[in-house]
Amino acid sequence: xxxxxxxxxxxxxxxxxxxxxxxxxxxxxxxxxxxxxxxxxxxxxxxxxxxxxxxxxxxxxxxxxxxxxxxxxxxxxxxxxxxxxxxxxxxxxxxxxxxxxxxxxxxxxxxxxxxxxxxxxxxxxxxxxxxxxxxxxxxxxxxxxxxxxxxxxxxxxxxxxxxxxxxxxxxxxxxxxxxxxxxxxxxxxxxxxxxxxxxxxxxxxxxxxxxxxxxxxxxxxxxxxxxxxxxxxxxxxxxxxxxxxxxxxxxxxxxxxxxxxxxxxxxxxxxxxxxxxxxxxxxxxxxxxxxxxxxxxxxxxxxxxxxxxxxxxxxxxxxxxxxxxxxxxxxxxxxxxxxxxxxxxxxxxxxxxxxxxxxxxxxxxxxxxxxxxxxxxxxxxxxxxxxxxxxxxxxxxxxxxxxxxxxxxxxxxxxxxxxxxxxxxxxxxxxxxxxxxxxxxxxxxxxxxxxxxxxxxxxxxxxxxxxxxxxxxxxxxxxxxxx
Numbered sequence: 093x094x095x096x097x098x099x100x101x102x103x104x105x106x107x108x109x110x111x112x113x114x115x116x117x118x119x120x121x122x123x124x125x126x127x128x129x130x131x132x133x134x135x136x137x138x139x140x141x142x143x144x145x146x147x148x149x150x151x152x153x154x155x156x157x158x159x160x161x162x163x164x165x166x167x168x169x170x171x172x173x174x175x176x177x178x179x180x181x182x183x184x185x186x187x188x189x190x191x192x193x194x195x196x197x198x199x200x201x202x203x204x205x206x207x208x209x210x211x212x213x214x215x216x217x218x219x220x221x222x223x224x225x226x227x228x229x230x231x232x233x234x235x236x237x238x239x240x241x242x243x244x245x246x247x248x249x250x251x252x253x254x255x256x257x258x259x260x261x262x263x264x265x266x267x268x269x270x271x272x273x274x275x276x277x278x279x280x281x282x283x284x285x286x287x288x289x290x291x292x293x294x295x296x297x298x299x300x301x302x303x304x305x306x307x308x309x310x311x312x313x314x315x316x317x318x319x320x321x322x323x324x325x326x327x328x329x330x331x332x333x334x335x336x337x338x339x340x341x342x343x344x345x346x347x348x349x350x351x352x353x354x355x356x357x358x359x360x361x362x363x364x365x366x367x368x369x370x371x372x373x374x375x376x377x378x379x380x381x382x383x384x385x386x387x388x389x390x391x392x393x394x395x396x397x398x399x400x401x402x403x404x405x406x407x408x409x410x411x412x413x414x415x416x417x418x419x420x421x422x423x424x425x426x427x428x429x430x431x432x433x434x435x436x437x438x439x440x441x442x443x444x445x446x447x448x449x450x451x452x453x454x455x456x457x458x459x460x461x462x463x464x465x466x467x468x469x470x471x472x473x474x475x476x477x478x479x480x481x482x483x484x485x486x487x488x489x490x491x492x493x494x495x496x497x498x499x500x501x502x503x504x505x506x507x508x509x510x511x512x513x514x515x516x517x518x519x520x521x522x523x524x525x526x527x528x529x530x531x532x533x534x535x536x537x538x539x540x541x542x543x544x545x546x547x548x549x550x551x552x553x554x555x556x557x558x559x560x561x562x563x564x565x566x567x568x569x570x571x572x573x574x575x
Contacts, residue, residue, distance in 0.1 A: 104219055104220070111514055114481060120512050122514070129456065130531045131413035135409065136403055157379075163186060174322065176328055185383065190305065197379060201259065201375070202227040207227070208258055211263070212232065244281070269452065278326035282326065286344070288300065289348060293344075299347075323349075420554075421452065425451045431568070457530070459526075468574050470495055475495070488501075
């Protein structure tokens, strides 16, 4: 028998994969766990991809880090979004989606035992590439009362405790919480990072890599993408108005940045393309080594989609998508809060906090507090059905011994089994937060040959969210000692 490596045996499975698999075993499940957008395509993308797909795809074989034309398009993408200039020849890499880009990054800079800093709550699929590279994850805590924003002192403390941390990751708008940062917030973070880079330079320590995961920047709920506060836009403004005394520090900061974008949340027909931009030419050159080892050629369809995405969109598809998700998030939040209030449900701390007291200004996720369920007893019938569903693949010893809910995994399983609503538990298990996605791939995007029927798409989403809320409310009596 072949022995499987320990790093694979001990690798955590993504909760997205776990709950997608579990939900597939039931009929009639309303899936609120997928991160796939449900707003259709940007006009021009579908037509461009169709034109390519009718030709010999071998004609589109390009370098593993992207064709020059696609990297020129990416440079325009970064210029449109942030006002920042990147050389398409040396300062931009294209990959098959963000996860591939992050895997190549970890493989390139992380040695066994190296530390990387992540802000809670974080995207769970950061863990696998870091673990496979032998890295250690350290988290910087945030709280809902701070709207899930990292506090400056917490970032300083993390650098103080881990003075040689290889990387820090900023993901705003955040997945899962939807948290966003203001220009003031970003300026404060830039000041801290400059201070840390200066300290390391004085002690002859390499600066940390600063990764900006900007996957959800397109899905702000109002206005044009290039108007929203991001690290890149804030840095651009700082560079424009900087005095000579600050300019050197800002350029040092630029050398430590890798800005990562992805087409997966744009209207791009489901194609994957990761865009990485950095002034650190040595880093991008080194990243091309694992890129070539894992993908021989770049994603041709993704390159075609990028070329269409950077063109003018008269239908303002992405702006409409932001408004669509804002409406769905409010509907879901108000529905959950109303149900809990109607049934007199309060959380275990006795504060009476609503399950959805924070509704984000961007993205398509509601990060809801289900600590109200902690300590509630479950029925024996539920436990028996759960044993069959889980097939011993999940650690549910505590639930089976105590017959009561204590962790977010258990809340998510209860909603799936009893309410037929699929979500994803993300964050510290004891906090009992669940991520609800309103991307709603089940809410089929109504399309004709050339256009999206936005009214029907909006109605489909409302119907599915209403159905999920009804199923949750109907299942509540099955929890014992809930109030």
